[in-house]
Structures are given as structure tokens and as C-alpha cells.
Amino acid sequence: MTARIGVVTFPGSLDDRDTQRAIRLAGAEPVALWHKDKDLKQVDAVVLPGGFSYGDYLRAGAISRFSPVMESVVDQAKAGLPVLGICNGFQVLTEAHLLPGAMLGNDHLHFICRDQKLRVENTDTAWTADYTAGQEIHIPLKNMDGRYVADEHTLDMLEAEGRVAFRYVGFNPNGSLRDIAGITNEAGNVVGLMPHPEHAVEPLVGSGRTDGLPFFTSILKKLVAAS
């Protein structure tokens, strides 16, 4: 059996189809989930994809967080369901308080789209096991509200517990505190990051690299091993 990975479509989600493609390329089965349904269709893991859900109006992720599907995601994530939030998905996860801190507008006030260098700081999460600790990868980044902020106490705690999962290398594209590109919850099942691994899974399109594929193979292996 292969793993079934849900991808939530909120109104304004953009990378939901791309994420499904990445899941397929990794060998798992993508399952479309709809924001108005509480039913997670018994998937083994969930991805909250990138985009501008609700136009990013009010604050990125702020309105989606209150959707019916998120009630189930929050409940089940707390019970251990692996959840990955990419870009807008990461913003939803912070708004839903599944991950600490908040996302603000980029410090340079512009949307930014680039192939970004990252360091994988934590390979113990459900989504990063196929990387090696300290590995440097290039993953496309594209956002308006990518500046990760949290109070000093929270930042220190994240560092101390090894919960900074990804850090920007060489160039901080949005003014994120401590160059944070992505974090994990304490249990390691919930991960959020701004860059888009689903755009780095095929050699010909997107960034032309495949550095993002291990996200999807990591979770697949974990789920298949657990079953």
C-alpha cells in the first residue's frame, strides 16, 4: 500500500495542483481536501499548500484558519497527524497556533520570487528525514509575507529545542528573525516553511532542480514504514 497524502484547497490556494503532482512524483497518492469539509478522508498526512487563500486579506492565513477543514487538521495534528505547511500553509499554521510566532510582510516591502539557498537544520521531522543534517539545498521562494517573527523567548526556545528546521543561507529574502525559513512543532509532525519544495521536483520546469523531492519521499517512507 502506498501513503495517501491530503492536499487542502482553500479559496485562493494556488499550488494545490503542483503539490499533488509532487506527491505523485514521489510515489504517494494525493488526495484533494476541500476547505468546507471537516472530513479528512482518512489521509495519512496533510499538506497545506501555497497561494493567497482569501487573497491574503486581513493577514496571510488569518481567514483560512477558521475554515471547517482546519478544525480537523488542528485536532488531528495534535494527535500526531503529519502536517506540512508551505508558504501560505505555513502562515495558516502560525495563525492557527499549531506553530509559534507569526508571519509579517517582507522587510523590503516587495513580493520576492527567487531560487533560495537553505540549510536543513533538523532531519528528525516527519518531512525531512531524507535530508542529511546541515545539507544545503536550493528551493524556490515566492512570497509577500515571509518575515518570520516571534519574541526572543520563543526564538531561544526554538533554537534550544532544535526546532528551527530550515535557515536561509547567504541571503535573507524577507527579514525573518534569525534567518528562519521553517520550523517544526515539538513532536516533529508539524512543519512549516516559506520556500516551495513542490516547485523543485522536476529537472525541466520550476527551478530546474529536484532539491524539494525529499520532503515528499521522507513522509512517504515514514508512512509506509509505519503501516
Added chain:
Amino acid sequence: MARVVVDVMLKPEILDPQGQAVQRALPRLGFEGISDVRQGKRFELEVDGPVDDAVLARIHELADTFLANTVIENFTVKVEEPAVGAEK
């Protein structure tokens, strides 16, 4: 030092997608009885020295030419008085 607040709102006849998105979300959050929401910008300017009419006139001009685009936005300029409402 004093604070001058410039509030910039879209003109009433202009579509406010942000305000609408908030309003449409309210029933889902269990809020009834709010018939319209508009979202605008608030600028807090810290002014060195006293805020006399000349300074206010300058800030008015700043709002008119820079902080707001009066093709689509209105603005108000106020010297901030001590907060009267609930604060958190």
C-alpha cells in the same frame, strides 16, 4: 513630542476587497449584526515639538500628496488624545 494620526480609508464608493473579506468571514466566526466592514490604514506620526496649525497644515499636505491617493482614498488628520476605548 506629540502624536498626529492620519487615517486613510478607501472612498465609500470604491470597492474594498479586504473589508469585504473580513465581513464575509464574520458569520462563520459566529458574529452577527455587523452590516459593513471597511479596512483602511492608520499612520501614527511622532512630531518633534508642538503641533501648531502650521504643522497640522503640513501634515495635511503630506497626507494629501503622499500618504493617500485621493483618486481613491479619503483621509483625516487628528492630534491624538488620550485613548478613550479599551486597550490591549
Added chain:
Amino acid sequence: MARVVVDVMLKPEILDPQGQAVQRALPRLGFEGISDVRQGKRFELEVDGPVDDAVLARIHELADTFLANTVIENFTVKVEEPAVGAEK
């Protein structure tokens, strides 16, 4: 019908690049004497019926859970009084 205004500002310790961009532009526009600018959001809510304490409490809660993200923002809730400043 009454109007309740919710002002949301970034907490003082959080970097406000928008406010800074405005401030940096001021000298170019010939404005001196403004030592700090912060930019936040203003929500105007049109409330059906009277704004009593219960309604205000609900709006306070709305601001606390939805209109503001209190990890990074502060807010105030005010029942709108007639404008005192210059209006355009």
C-alpha cells in the same frame, strides 16, 4: 446604526518597514521634524442596533481573535465619535 473602530498596530518592538519607508521618504518630500512613523490598520465596523457593553465586549473578542494577531499586534476598540480633525 453605529460605527465601531478597531485600530490595529504592530507592537512597538516589532519592526515596521512600511512605517519606516514612509519616514525615510519624508525628507525627500521636504518634511522635517517627524521622528517616527508607524503604519497600522483601521477597521470601521457598522453595527446594526445600539452599541452596548455586550456588543463592545463581542467586538473586543473579535479583535482579539481575528482582526489582530496578538502575537505581533496591539489593538484598540472605540465607538466612533464625530470627527474632530480636518477632513478631506
Added chain:
Amino acid sequence: MSLDTVENAAKTPDVELPWAELGLKKDEYERVVEILGRRPTGAELAMYSVMWSEHCSYKSSKIHLRQFGEKAPQSDALLVGIGENAGVVDVGQGYAVTFKVESHNHPSYVEPYQGAATGVGGIVRDIIAMGARPVAVVDPLRFGAADHPDTKRVLPGVVAGIGGYGNCLGLPNIGGEVVFDACYQGNPLVNAGAIGVMRHEDIHLAKASGPGNKVIMYGARTGGDGIGGASILASETFDDAKPSKRPAVQVGDPFQEKLLIECTLEAFAEKLVVGIQDLGAAGISCATSELASNGSGGMRVELDDVPLRDSTLSPEEILMSESQERMCAVVEPEKVARFLEICEKWDVIATVIGEVTDGDRLEIFWHGEKIVDVDPRTVAHEGPTYERPYARPAWQDALQADDANKLPRPSTSDELKQQVLALVSSPNQASKKWITSQYDHFVQGNTVLAQPEDSGMIRIDEESGLGVAIATDGNGRYAKLDPYHGAQLALAEAYRNVATTGAKPLAISDCLNFGSPEDPDVMWQFVEAIRGLADACQILGTPVTGGNVSLYNQTGEAAIHPTPVVAVLGVIDDVARRTPVAFSEEGQLLYLLGDTREEFGGSAWSQVVHDHLGGLPPQVDLERERLLADILISASRDGMVDAAHDLSDGGLIQAVVESAMLGDKGARLIVPDGLDAFTFLFSESAGRAVVAVPRSEELRFTDMCGARGLPATRIGVVDGDAVDVQGEFALSLEELREVHEATIPALLA
């Protein structure tokens, strides 16, 4: 005053209506009266005045645009031609592609962010209306002088607006242009193009057929946007306290448009839609009259059922409103419920506002009274046409006589080198990364090539690798010197750009940006440009599928340079075969394809070094362009070249520097026999490209060029970390990159 009904209009023939304030000429108003056999109602006048405006009726351009149809080359690829929301081209394997370019120049000057944003919104709705999923956008832009303070207001706003809207819709931005010239100071050009993909059977047309079928409006509520004229009418009719000024600029809601895309495509997929039309300029007036006149029957509309954002709007204002993010669909009665269900799923407001009738009238009702009763064809298609006078400008000869080839040239190697640096760092030739990095080019996961490649390329079939390419080009300086050839050069360049990436050019769209047609000089430029473009399309075999005319681009008496912008669409069987710009392998051989002549009129060199515009633009040889394209396409398909870059503004040196920087590989260049270094580096002769050929392919490649008669000159090799023009100078990639990338941020950030 009471409602101005049809009945009332018939009874009160002497009531004066404010036709002049609404922009109609006296004879145009008289024509309306003649058509109707009575005076129009206020609502009818609102409709005729907007639909007969220059923008909607093409009254100054129509007689000239006909050439695009008359001279159209035979093309099996064309599925839907001029006259629909956008043209449609067959790209094989059952796929069809629709694409179009439009302008949003004036609003973008007044409110750069929203003006540009709503420009993207409008063109994307044209694409959806054809039945296609939008897959990419492009944005050819022109601004005033790069160092003018107002450019710093306009450009960042325009770029943020295009990005803000397109990014939020999830459309990769894969190309465009950014040009600075003082002539655009008070009148920037914001053109936006979009491409959509569908299966052949999914093509939809704007047509209301089948009596009894319902007309459904869906999307945003209607507000008082963009109806200045109608407000005059409304206050004339009602003279009570109305909001005094209706805004001329609209605020876009990209989130709403994203929902429109999804719900429209879902309705198409379930075959629920008979006909469809987006609402753009002239709003409901345009949508209802076009749907009705393209269909077989008439239409009856209940205006009271239109969802409003502002309950004080008069019927005239509702008819004219240009509120964004609205569409109109014609749906069979038994499918209405399902259509509305899909809209509800996507939280899109949808309302039945009328139905198709078996008559031939468009009738509109308000509060139970008939306020419009017209033959829709007279509104939508039978507007006035003008044969505006035109004449070759008196100054044209003097301009052409001011020969750029006679300008002082660099006399030493060091001067040559300084001029190369000046060129690659000049605003028009500098890197546009500061701008393009504000656009998402990854979204949808099918972008094969995006800026700064010669053309954008999108994969449309994951299995076969089928893809499409698009490039947009225009050169106002060339067109000013000679509008006929200038327009052809715009086409030639876009055509060449598409072929350079390995795609076969199929068809074009255009956006014709000119000054006032009431100025005979401008009108001449316009007429010449159209003639040039139509003639060139005939030779290149690329039909015009649609486009847009933008007139009155001027500040006071001063018109912009005539600026025809051309978008060429191409197809590539397998995107894996695409040819990128970047040099990738040391040791590969550089070949210059085509002939280099002393051609500096309108060149980047003449602008950057001498601030000069005069002489003649480069010669046009369309047969040569065609041959060059065939060679580039074959070379890409057969793997004979690893990199290719077309030569245009800035000439060979600009192209080589770009390919080198992009691939982070230097080049050693040798000035070929028969050319001097200056001409070799800076000439802008058309019909040329530079290619990097793997040594193993050299013989095969040169044999192919030889056999087909295309000059191919070996000019050097990919090598090192500098661009080294042997015997002249060397510039390190680092130095080149620094000056090339610093310019735009320094001016704008």
C-alpha cells in the same frame, strides 16, 4: 424627475439629453435618433455613448484593422480569429491556445498599482471567457526617463500591481518588456497579455442563442466604478444629491477573480454554458449587447436583479459601471440550478438577470418599466467609423536625414570598452531582475523558460512535453523613424525570439499604442504601422488573432513614439528540446547567424552614447527572418545548439554579455573579417542570432546553414570568466554583472 422609459421617450421627443458630455458628436447622436426612430432614453444613450466610444467601437481604427483579416495568411492553426474576446490557435494533440495583449495605460498613470492590477484582471477574463484555463501572463511596459522622479512613483506601483494581481491569481509571469524613454513621461504604457490552454472542444464564444436560455451574471457586485459619464446623465435625469464624483479608477480584487476562474472552468467542464462574456469596458452595456448581437435571438434583462454594491445607483450607472471581476453566462434553463450551485461552492454571487428571447431586440427593464429597446447590433457592431485624415509628417524627412551612422564612433579600444560598459548598464539594457523578481514565475509548475529568456515557455502536456512559447516586442524608436518598418521590426523581433528558444511561431496578437488619431501625423504613423504589420504577417505566415488599440497616448500636443507591441505565440513539440540563452559549456563554438551591416539608426548605442534619434531603422528582410527561424528550430530539435540568443537592441555585445552572465561562462570573441570591431559589437542589423554549438555538432550545423543559405560566421568560443574581444578589451563577468545589475535598483529601490 421620473424614470425615462421607452414610452416616455417616444412621447417627449424634445427633451435634450447631455450627449456631448457623454462624449458623442452631434452627428453620432443624430444617428442614434435615426436608428431608434425617436430620441433615446437616458439608459439607451448611456449604452450607445460607451459602446460608440473610441475604446469600444474602434471608430478611428476599424477601417485600417481590416487589413489584418484581408491580408491574413492561410493558416491551418487558426481556430478562432479576430472578433472574439481572444483568438484561438491549434497547437496539436487536441490542444488549443488562446492569447491576447491589451493596454491599461491611462488608469496606470493615475493610480499605478490599481491601474496595472486591473489591467491584468481584464485580460485574464478575456482568456477565461474563451473557455481556457489561464496559464501565464506577460507585461510589456514603457515608462518615462528612468531618472525622472515621477518614474519612481509610477514604475514601482505598476510592477507591484501587476505582481500583486497576477501572483494572487496563480499565473506565472513569463515575459514582457521594460523600456524607458522620455516620450512616455506623462503617458506610460502598461500592456498586459495572457495565455490560456484548453481542449479544442472546450472553445466557447460570446453568443446568446436559444430562446428561453437564461442570462446569469456572476462575480463581484456592481458598484459605481468608472462611470463618470453616466453620473452626468443620472444627475441630469434625477438631479438629487448623488455622490458627486464617480471614480475613474477601479480597485481590483484578485481573490474574487481567482474564484471566477475556478468556478467558470468547473461550469465549462460540466458543459453548462452556451455562451459567455466577460465584463470589461462598458460593463453590462457591452456584455448584453455583444452577447445578443452575436447570437440568434434577442435578450430581455431585468436590471433590478443585478446585485449591487451601492443601492443608490441609477439604471444608467448600472449599465455603464466598469466594476471588475464580473462575468455573464448564457445557460439552458435546466442547467441553471447546477450552475448556481457551482458558484455557491466557490462563494461567488450569481444571479439570473434575464433571458434570450426569440425576437431580435435587446430590452432592458427597471422597476417593471422598459428603459431600453434597441437592436443590439446597432449598439455593439454598427457604431460610427471614421476615415480620419492622415499625412506623412513634415518632420519625417529631416528625422530620417539625421543619420545615426554619421555619429562619432569610439576611436580607441578603451573608448570602445567604456561604451560597452555604458551600454550594458544603461537603464534600457540593464538587468530587470529587480522588477521580474516581484513576479511569481514558478506557480502552476509548468514554467520551462521565463525572464530573462528570449521567450517564455510553458509546458502544456506533462506526458508528451508539448509546450507553447510567447514573446512580446516593440521598439518605439524604430517606429518613430519609420512606422511601417518599425512595426515589422517589432514582429520580426518577437518572431525571432520565439524561434530562438526552439518554438515554431504560429500566430500573433498586438497592442497598438499611439497618440491622438485626430492628429494627421499620428494617424499616418498608425496607418503605416498597421500596413507594415499586416504585410509582414502575410510573409511570415502568422495571422493576427486579435489585439487592442490604445489611442490618445499623449501629453498635450506631444504624442508618444508610435509603439506597436507584438506578441508572437509559438509551439514546441517537446519542451525538453528548448534552447536557453545561457552559455553552459566551456569550449563550445560561438556562431553569428545572419548579416551585419552598419545600422545605427534608433540603436541603443545612439541613445546611450549620443542621446540621438535619427536616420533609418535596420533593414527588414522577412524571408531571412523566416530562414533564420527555421534553422534555429531545426538546431534545437536536433540538438545542434546548446544556447542561443537573438540580437536586438544593443547588438551582438549586449547578447553575448547576457548569455555569459546568465551561464556564468565567459566568451572569447574574434572580430570577423570584413567588419570593424565597433560595427561588429553595436550594430542592430535584424535577422541575427548568436548560438553556442558543441564541437561535435559543428560540422552538421555549418553544413545545414550552408545548404540553406544562411550566413554563419564563427566569432569565438565560450571560455573563461570574462568577455574578451580579442585585440580590443576584456571585461570580467564580475564587473559586467555589477554594472548590469546595479542600475535599476539604484534608480528605483
